[in-house]
Amino acid sequence: MKDLRSIDLNLLVDLDALLSTRSVTEAARRLNLSQSAMSGSLSRLRRVFADPLMVRNGRVLTLTPRAEALIPPVREILHQIDGVFAERADFDPRTTTRxxxxxxxxxxxxxxxxxxxxxxxxxxxxxxxxxxxxxxxxxxxxxxxxxxxxxxxxxxxxxxxxxxxxxxxDRWVCMLDAGMHEPAVLEPFDRDRYLQLPHLVYSIGQERQLNFADRHLASLGVHRRIELTVESFLMAPLLIRGTSLVGLVLERAAFILPLEGLRLVEPPIPVPNIxxxxxxxxxxxxxxxxxxxxxxxxxxxxxxxxxxxxx
The missing domain is CATH 3.40.190.10 (Periplasmic binding protein-like II)
Incomplete structure (x- = not known):
């Protein structure tokens, strides 16, 4: 373990800026330092970590695997230090600019x-x-x-x-465009008819992480024809209107959305509330x-x- 007395802990601030900007010039500008001073800090950091940290790739600098791994702990340490020295003045919502x-x-x-x-x-x-x-x-x-x-x-x-x-x-309900379906499809809206329709599902991130309702149906082994995924609950009415799509939506949101021509019905496969x-x-x-x-x-x-x- 290194003796912390031999390390300038101000280097953590410089390191955070370098990791965030991936640029000596931008890091120097962020901390109001000269570019030569920031270059000096990078050289010292390379010695401390025995790693180049940033390497040139064409006209840009890229982080080494060691540098990428340092991003979360360095940010965490700086937040904790900031909390130690932060003023604990009483909070007044009428005057704060927080x-x-x-x-x-x-x-x-x-x-x-x-x-x-x-x-x-x-x-x-x-x-x-x-x-x-x-x-x-x-x-x-x-x-x-x-x-x-x-x-x-x-x-x-x-x-x-x-x-x-x-x-x-909140609870889940099915949203459909009533004008795109024969009345017999919706009354009653049974499991077979539900699974025959194309589905709209909500997901987040590049990994398309499914919401709780769709995870639940997947855990039951329910296979649906998913025709559309979207990262916005509030877009459902616009995307369902004029199509034969069916989507699981949350009831509270549904009643603040434009529902003209749309129909909300009970899911034929029960989905737990959230x-x-x-x-x-x-x-x-x-x-x-x-x-x-x-x-x-x-x-x-x-x-x-x-x-x-x-x-």
């Missing part, structure tokens, strides 16, 4: 974040809320402080060690501003109307 980031689906954004933001307009006029898309790697998003809160279904976060708080529940919850990095649990945001989000969710029923 910025918060929340990772959520467009569904959760429409259902709970929209009313939250309307409520904050007067209570916290100078707070900025950045809504980020969902990520398939929730622990990494929170560990690196890429988001203050993540809203995800509890059913997708089984056995997570992250602190969390349940917000609201409960959306917020999760956060445990090091922020006692932060007064973070605690305020969690309280406001929980209070907003508690005021949501009960679920209705598909016709």
């Amino acid at each position: 910025s918060f980031s929340i990772s959520a689906s467009d569904y959760a954004t429409a259902v709970v974040l929209a009313p939250l933001l309307r409520g904050l307009a007067e209570e916290a006029p100078n707070v900025t809320v950045n809504v980020l898309p969902r990520s398939p790697d929730v622990p990494a998003v929170l560990r690196l402080d890429s988001a203050d809160l993540v809203i995800e279904p509890q059913e997708m976060m089984v056995d997570t060690p992250l602190p969390g708080h349940a917000l609201f529940s 409960t959306d919850a917020m999760y956060w990095n445990p090091r922020h649990t006692e932060d007064s501003g973070h605690r305020w945001l969690r309280h406001r989000l929980a209070a907003t969710a508690a005021r949501l109307t009960p679920m209705g029923g598909a016709s």
Whole structure:
């Protein structure tokens, strides 16, 4: 183990900038240093890690495997150091200019974040809320402080060690364009007719990670003809209208979408309800501003109307 007294820990700041920008010039600009000073830091870092860290590939610099592996722990260390020295002043929503980031689906954004933001307009006029898309790697998003809160279904976060708080529940219904189907198809809408139709499914990321409902059907061995995948719950009505597609959508979102000509029916194969919850990095649990945001989000969710029923 190296003697930390022999290492300038300020190099971690330089290393983070280099890893983030992958450019000596941009890292120097970010930290308001000269390019020669940043080049000197890179040389020292190469000696410390016994690795070139950044190598030239044509006209650009690329990170070595060792450098890529250093990105998460270096970011984590700097966040922890920042937390040690951060001021613990009382949080006042009326005067703070703090910025918060929340990772959520467009569904959760429409259902709970929209009313939250309307409520904050007067209570916290100078707070900025950045809504980020969902990520398939929730622990990494929170560990690196890429988001203050993540809203995800509890059913997708089984056995997570992250602190969390349940917000609201919802149920799945099938959405179809009634004008594209004979009445006998929908009344009753049975399993055989359901499986004969082309399906729209929701997924996230390049890996096309399926949502809880579609994972559940897959676990039952249900085989469907998936004709379209989309990364937006709120696009479902636009994509289903005028087609024979059927899609599983969440009821709360469905009733705030334009449903003219569309029909919501009970799934012929039962799908368990979901409960959306917020999760956060445990090091922020006692932060007064973070605690305020969690309280406001929980209070907003508690005021949501009960679920209705598909016709």
